[in-house]
Structures are given as structure tokens and as C-alpha cells.
Amino acid sequence: xxxxxxxxxxxxxxxxxxxxxxxxxxxxxxxxxxxxxxxxxxxxxxxxxxxxxxxxxxxxxxxxxxxxxxxxxxxxxxxxxxxxxxxxxxxxxxxxxxxxxxxxxxxxxxxxxxxxxxxxxxxxxxxxxxxxxxxxxxxxxxxxxxxxxxxxxxxxxxxxxxxxxxxxxxxxxxxxxxxxxxxxxxxxxxxxxxxxxxxxxxxxxxxxxxxxxxxxxxxxxxxxxxxxxxxxxxxxxxxxxxxxxxxxxxxxxxxxxxxxxxxxxxxxxxxxxxxxxxxxxxxxxxxxxxxxxxxxxxxxxxxxxxxxxxxxxxxxxxxxxxxxxxxxxxxxxxxxxxxxxxxxxxxxxxxxxxxxxxxxxxxxxxxxxxxxxxxxxxxxxxxxxxxxxxxxxxxxxxxxxxxxxxxxxxxxxxxxxxxxxxxxxxxxxxxxxxxxxxxxxxxxxxxxxxxxxxxxxxxxxxxxxxxxxxxxxxxxxxxxxxxxxxxxxxxxxxxxxxxxxxxxxxxxxxxxxxxxxxxxxxxxxxxxxxxxxxxxxxxxxxxxxxxxxxxxxxxxxxxxxxxxxxxxxxxxxxxxxxxxxxxxxxxxxxxxxxxxxx
Ligand code: ASP
Numbered sequence: 342x343x344x345x346x347x348x349x350x351x352x353x354x355x356x357x358x359x360x361x362x363x364x365x366x367x368x369x370x371x372x373x374x375x376x377x378x379x380x381x382x383x384x385x386x387x388x389x390x391x392x393x394x395x396x397x398x399x400x401x402x403x404x405x406x407x408x409x410x411x412x413x414x415x416x417x418x419x420x421x422x423x424x425x426x427x428x429x430x431x432x433x434x435x436x437x438x439x440x441x442x443x444x445x446x447x448x449x450x451x452x453x454x455x456x457x458x459x460x461x462x463x464x465x466x467x468x469x470x471x472x473x474x475x476x477x478x479x480x481x482x483x484x485x486x487x488x489x490x491x492x493x494x495x496x497x498x499x500x501x502x503x504x505x506x507x508x509x510x511x512x513x514x515x516x517x518x519x520x521x522x523x524x525x526x527x528x529x530x531x532x533x534x535x536x537x538x539x540x541x542x543x544x545x546x547x548x549x550x551x552x553x554x555x556x557x558x559x560x561x562x563x564x565x566x567x568x569x570x571x572x573x574x575x576x577x578x579x580x581x582x583x584x585x586x587x588x589x590x591x592x593x594x595x596x597x598x599x600x601x602x603x604x605x606x607x608x609x610x611x612x613x614x615x616x617x618x619x620x621x622x623x624x625x626x627x628x629x630x631x632x633x634x635x636x637x638x639x640x641x642x643x644x645x646x647x648x649x650x651x652x653x654x655x656x657x658x659x660x661x662x663x664x665x666x667x668x669x670x671x672x673x674x675x676x677x678x679x680x681x682x683x684x685x686x687x688x689x690x691x692x693x694x695x696x697x698x699x700x701x702x703x704x705x706x707x708x709x710x711x712x713x714x715x716x717x718x719x720x721x722x723x724x725x726x727x728x729x730x731x732x733x734x735x736x737x738x739x740x741x742x743x744x745x746x747x748x749x750x751x752x753x754x755x756x757x758x759x760x761x762x763x764x765x766x767x768x769x770x771x772x773x774x775x776x777x778x779x780x781x782x783x784x785x786x787x788x789x790x791x792x793x794x795x796x797x798x799x800x801x802x803x804x805x806x807x808x809x810x811x812x813x814x815x816x817x818x819x820x821x822x823x824x825x826x827x828x829x830x831x832x833x834x835x836x837x838x839x840x841x842x843x844x845x846x847x848x849x850x851x852x853x854x855x856x857x858x859x860x861x862x863x864x865x866x867x868x869x870x871x872x873x874x875x876x877x878x879x880x881x882x883x884x885x886x887x888x889x890x891x892x893x894x895x896x897x898x899x900x901x902x903x904x905x906x907x908x909x910x911x912x913x914x915x916x917x918x919x920x921x922x923x924x925x926x927x928x929x930x931x932x933x934x935x936x937x938x939x
Contacts, residue, residue, distance in 0.1 A: 348418050348450075354390020358439050360423045365442060367392055368418040368450065370481065371411055372460060381408045382441075385419065386460070388486050391435060393426070394419050394442040401445040408444075414453035414460070414478070420446035469899075473913040476904055485900075491610070492889040492901050496563060498609045499583055499885075502602050508561040508585060513548040515565065519863065520547045522799070524568035527578070535930025541567035541579075544882060546801065547867050549586040550839055553878040554870045561585040563885060572908050577886065577898060579906075582834070586880030592822045592838050595879045596623075596778060599836075603826065603883070607774060611892055617641060617775035621826070625781040630749065634672070634756020636782070639830030641775045642768035644759055646752065649673045649742065652727030658720035660703065660744050667746035672755045675732040676762050679739035680706035680714075693761045694743055699754035703742040707734045760830065769829070771894055777827045781805070784821035785852065793854040798823045800853060801846070801867075802837035803879075812848055826883065828891050836881025843871040 349368040356365065369387035376382075379398040384391050396405040404419075411417060421444035432438030457474075458467055460481045472479040479485055500510070519526050522543035529539040542548075544566045552560045564584040570576065587595060600621050607616060622640065629636050632645045650670045653661045661671050676682075682690075687704055694702035705715040705728075712718075713725050721728070734740055741758055745751035763769045784804050785794035794816050796802065802821040804812060811819050822838035840846040846868065850860050860868065889901040899905035906912050926932060 352389035353385050353387040353392045354436055356392055356423055356437050356440050356442070358425065361425055361440060363423050364420070365423055366418060366420045366446075367394065367442065369416070370453075370460070371413055371415045371417060374412060381405060383408065383411065383417070383419075385417065386481075388490075390437055392437045392440075392442060393432075394421065394444045396444050396447060400443065404444050404447040407447040407449065410452075411447070411449065412453070412455070414456045414481075416450040416453070418446075418448045418450055419444045470907070470913060473899075473905070473907060476914045480903065488889070488893045488895065488901050489903060491893050492885075495606065495610045495889050495892060496885065498606045499563070499602075502605050502609070503561045503585070506559070506598070506602065508559040509557055510562060511552060511557065511560050512562060513542070513545040513552075513564065515541055515567075517542050517548070518866075520544060521863075522546065522566075522568065524570045527567045527569050530929035530931055532928045535928075543568050544582065545584050546799065547864070549584060549880060550801065550867060550875075550878065551870055553586055553588045554873065554875045556588075556876075558588045559585070560587075560880075564882075572906070572910060577902065577905055578910050580898070580902075581885040582882040583885055583888075584880070584882045586878060588876040588878045590838070590877070590879050592780070592824065592879065595836065595838070595881060596780070596824055599826065599881050599883075600778075603776065607776075611774070614892075615773050617773050621776040621778055623778040623780060626779055626783065626820075627781070629777075629779045630752050630756075634752040634754070634759060635830070636779050636825065637827045637830055637832045638756075638777060638779070639760060639763065639769060639775065640777050641770055641773050641829060642763050644674060644676070644762060644768070646755055646759065647673045647675065647732045649724075649728050649731050652731045653721065653724045656721050656724045658717055660701065660717070661721075664744035664746050664751070668748075669744065669746035670748040670751050671742055671744040672751045673728065673732050674741040674755055674759055674762065675734050676739040676741060676766070677735070678737050679762075679766075680708075680737045682706075682739055690741065690758060690761065693758055694741075694754050697754040697757040698750045699743045699745065701743075702758070703744070705740045705742070707736050707738045707740065709736045711736065713740070773829075774891075775829055776833075778824055779827060780822075780824040781820045782823045782825075783817065784808075784819040784823075784849075785816045787817065791854070794852050796849075796853060797821060798835060799837055800850065801839045803840045803845075804849075809845065812852060816852055822879070824881070826881070828888070831887055831891060832884075833887055833891070834881055834883030836879065838877070838879035841871060841875040841877050843868050846871065 350366045353367055353369045367385055369385040372384040372386035372391055374383050381396045383394050385394055396408045398405045421442045423440050424443050426439060426441050456478050457471055464484055516529060516539040519540040520542050524543055526540040531537045531539060545564050549560055562584050564582055565579055566582055567579045569578060604619060626636055629638050634646050648670060650665055653671050654665055664671060691702045703717050705713040705718055708714050732740055743751045743755045782797050784797060786797045788795045802823045805820045805822055808819045825835040826833045840849060847860060886898040886901055890898045893901055895901060
């Protein structure tokens, strides 16, 4: 790519044998320096690549002298002539590896202190706090650059694709009134109205619904969202989501439109990566839990859960019979060829089961003669045939079983074991992209601590319309028109058809324990807007950071964010959060209670 700038004629990734003999200027960072006395080799790097340049004591004494103090990460500009590398020194792994630049001008644009780590160091060896503290150096590393560029390509593809489909990009404000998504708000004190606060949006949910009332029909935004919650690998206090909303649509319309967009954007951004299945498979929530023990199943591999409750109903094994008598379930997983697992491996699996809510794990190896071996085998003899039939197990396989009075808990634990086995057996092919839709979630979940129903997802989600008359009489049986899109076992995004009638929304809120007063206080604007011609509408939000991380094969979204925060919410580079002055506090009418906390 020709850059029309005087400091450089080419980028560091651009020169090829076709330019041999040309006079060029390059500018960039010194990646590596090799001193051969009369010759100095410098690898000059920019975000486009790396070019080897050479100064010579004989042929270019001035430039050679100028190269003398130059060290890693100094910023230099060089001028010289492109030439073929001497025979045997070409580097086929480098795009510019056939040539070098014989330099006769070298200007130091800016020296650098010795960097805290080198840009060519392997990421695994680097301390993450160090990387975040010197993020501008970390971001120079080719791996980070390719991840940031991949993210940019993804965002650009999304925009192009949505615009081609008549979506309108509309920005919504960051200083708003609370829009809850189940997390704590970040709040911002108002100076002009001391004692009052803005909330940073947990999502633009209410605003995008208001845009539908306003007639914008198809809205989208790459929206920054803020949620004050404990951080995990795939969470950050602020993150970006592709937020969209559509009018005059059913659940099917939104899912189909989003599916086309997601697949097009994926093929556009990663043309070489296989997509497991198209159209994207759809599972109801109940199917996902029954088959995979998870509402975000990784469908890159099978190993589905098997319900063996009936097969083991009549055994004398208390762990199983107690669970069954209490209305629970016994769920099994067939790990093909794992009958030889060692004591240690089995203990590790036991730990995974326990850490995920199971009381314990029962394991049985299938012997060559079809009998079962394991600590509980003698109690389960009578059920061996039934279990083998249900799981389709063969000699050499290992059966893993969890029993629990609470079926969802058993499913959750065995679902985690399934992922663990998927990892151990290398079944989760990192190259494959496996999207799956999960929909028909229960509309409400019973919150035992608060003794009330709570929205499983979004309080604005509509019930399946045919079930709406059961809202009061049997809320637990009502499903929401809610859909999640899952990629390789990560919840990539979720959305729903919204309740567009005020009285229905009020009914749903009342069920969730809202008084009329609280409804007006928290959602007054939306409730009122619904009375002024709100069309039926629905949408979705897809986590851009997660999407980019999955595309870049990274487990942590920090790896695809330019300036992420640490686990404790700190920005190590800029030093945030930080104290503010007494004057600033006074301006917003605040006084800190605990002076020591400052
Ligand atoms: N507002 C929802 C969220 O942030 C997404 C949606 O329902 O559109 O999760």
C-alpha cells in the first residue's frame, strides 16, 4: 500500500523482488539489531511487517555511524536502495524475506528506553500485569496486532452487512437513567444537580425500544455497555456489543435475519474457517439441558448426556435410589475408550463433578465381557444391561454418572464433565466454528431467597403469546420468546421479542414483585412510550469482544481489547480508578465517609 508521506515511501511489509534497484524510505521500530562490525543489520518493523536493512562501514559510513547507538524499539527512518539478499540468506518465512535495503541515510526519530519486554517475546512468557502496564508496547507485538486487526475487520464487516440490510446506525447516550440487565450500575454524579446521578448503560435496551416506537424500524449500534460485576475471563466492566432491534417481526424473523448476518460476517471475516452446521441448529432450552447439560452447549462434539434413571431405578445403590425417590435423575456420559483411566484421572473427574454441584461421581468401566468394573459395580449388577443399552457403551468405554434429587443440578454437573472429557479427548476442534441457537427459555426463574419470580433473561421479553394467559396462574410454565446464540460453548448473544403493550409489561413486572410506584419510577418512560403507538418489536445483542476472542482463538476477551482492565477492575496503564480532589467531590456534592479509603 503506497503511503503518500515524506517520511516513508513504503511500509515495512511491502517490498518484494520487483522493487530491486529502487530507492526507498522506510520508517518504523527497530525489532532486532545484529552487529557484524563492518555491517549492521536492523529489522525495521511497523504494523504491516518487517524489513531487513543494512548499513555498511565501507559503503555508507555516515549511516553506519548513525546506526551505532540504535537499539530495540528505537524509532528510525532509513533511506536506501532495495537489493536481493545474498544467496542463502533469503528468509522464506518473511513476506519481505527475499530482499533487504542497503541504507545510506539513517535518522533516529526517537530513541527508546530499554523496553520492559521485547516485542518478539512469546506471550506465554510475559507477565500479564506487565503487559497491561505497558500496553502500548504489548500492542506492538505481532500477535496483538493481528488480533486487533481481526477485531477491526469483524466490526467493519458487521457494519457493511447491516447497512446492506437497511439497518440504521444510531448512537445512544452513555449518561442515562438505569437500564438494568441484572448487574450493578456504574453511577456518575451530576455537578449541575448535586445529589443526583446518571447511570452508565448496562445496555441500550430501553433506548433501542424507544427508537422502535419512534419508527426507526431497523436500528443497530456497536454499543459500549457498562456492568459493575465481578470479573471473569469473558467479562469486563465495560464491553462492546452489536446491539440491534427490529420492528414488525416475530421471533422467527429476528432469528433468521440475525442468522444470515452472523453467517455472512463469519464467512467474510474468516473465509477459511469451517462452520460446523448451517442453517444454525436450533435447540429449545429443555433440549439443550437434556442433551448437553448446558444452555450454551458446545456442539463441536457429540458425547450427549444419557438419562439412565429408568435403567437404574431398581438397584440397591442408595446414591441412585435416593435421588430417584426424591424426584431427581441419574444422568450418564459415555467416554469411549476411557476404561483404562487411572485412579488419578478418575479423581480429577470427581473433582470436576463436585466443583460443579454434584455430590459425587460414579464411574464404571465396561469390561471385554460386557460386565462393569468400579467401586459401585456390585450394587449395579442388575442394571448393567440396561445401562449399557441406554448409553450404547462398548467394551473399553468408561461410564460417568451423576445422580441428584435436583435434575438440573445433575445435568449441570454432567454437562461440565462432558466439556472436560471433550478437552481430554481433543474433541473440541479449535478450528471449527459451531453456532447453535437456544430458545424457548422459561420466562421466569423462581428466586428462592427473595421468594419471587425473576425474569430468566430480560424483564422486557415477551411470553410465547399463546402462553400469556398463564402468566399469573402458572408463571413457571410460561416460556419467553427469548433466543441465545451460542458459539463453541460461549454465549455469544441473546435477545427477545419484547412486550409492546403496557398492560402486559405491567403484569410481568408485577409478577416480579414490582409495585406500581417502582414500575413508574424505574421504567416510566418506556411504559408511557408503549401507549403512544409502539409497534411489535424485538432484537438481539451480540458480544463483540467475545466474538472477536473466539475468532482469534483466545479464551480471554482482554486479548482482543486494546486497553482492558484487570480482574480487580484496574486500568494499570492510566491508573484508574483513582482518587479525586476534594474540590471535585464538593462540586458534585459528595463527601467520602471513610477518609482512609482515599
Ligand atoms: N439488552 C440485552 C442484553 O444486553 C440484549 C437484547 O435483548 O437485545 O443482553
